[in-house]
Amino acid sequence: KQEVTQIPAALSVPEGENLVLNCSFTDSAIYNLQWFRQDPGKGLTSLLLIQSSQREQTSGRLNASLDKSSGRSTLYIAASQPGDSATYLCAVIPYNAGNNRKLIWGLGTSLAVNP
C-alpha cells in the first residue's frame, strides 16, 4: 500500500531564506508526483507536476525534484517571501491505480515565512 510522508510537519523561517520541503513515498511505481499549496480555508493549488520519467520541474522560485528509485521528492523554494506562507502537500498517483488516478497524499508541511 502506497504511503506518503512529509517532513517537516511545520517550518518557520525568516524572509529571504532558501528552503527545502521533503516528501517520501513507499512504492516507487507511480505515474506522477504533484506538489500543491493550500491556504487556510481554501482549496488546493497545483504548483508542480513531475512525471515518473522526469527528474525535476521548475516554476519561478520553485523547483521540485524526483528520485523515484529512492521514493523521494523535494520542493525547493528560493528567496522565500511572507506570501509563501501556506501548507504544502505532495501527492502521488500509484501506477497500479488502473482507471482511477486518485491521488495518495502526505499530511503536508505548514510553512510560515516571517517578515
Added chain:
Amino acid sequence: GAGVSQSPRYKVAKRGQDVALRCDPISGHVSLFWYQQALGQGPEFLTYFQNEAQLDKSGLPSDRFFAERPEGSVSTLKIQRTQQEDSAVYLCASSLAGRPNGNQPQHFGDGTRLSIL
C-alpha cells in the same frame, strides 16, 4: 470562471439532515474526483468519475454517501442522515485526461466546509 467551482462554500446542518454538495468541473474535463479532508489531515479519496461513469467509489465511507454525475459535467455529492464525523472539507477536482496519464494535473475547487451540529 475557468476553474473548478464548488457550492456552497460553507454548510451547517443538524445531525440527521441530508446535504447535497455541488461541483462544477473545468469545461471539457473528463475525470472528476471527490476527496474528504479532515482538519489537519491530507485529503482522502472518496470517488472517481470518468464522464458520467462512476468507476471507483471505494473511498465512500458508508452507504449514506452517494455521488452522481449524470451528464458527465456537474457532479453532486449527497450525504444522507449526516453524523458529526461527516464534518470536514469536501474537495472536488477535475482533470482533462480520462485514462491514467502522467502529465495531467488535477485541478481543485475551494471546497465545501461541512459542519454537522
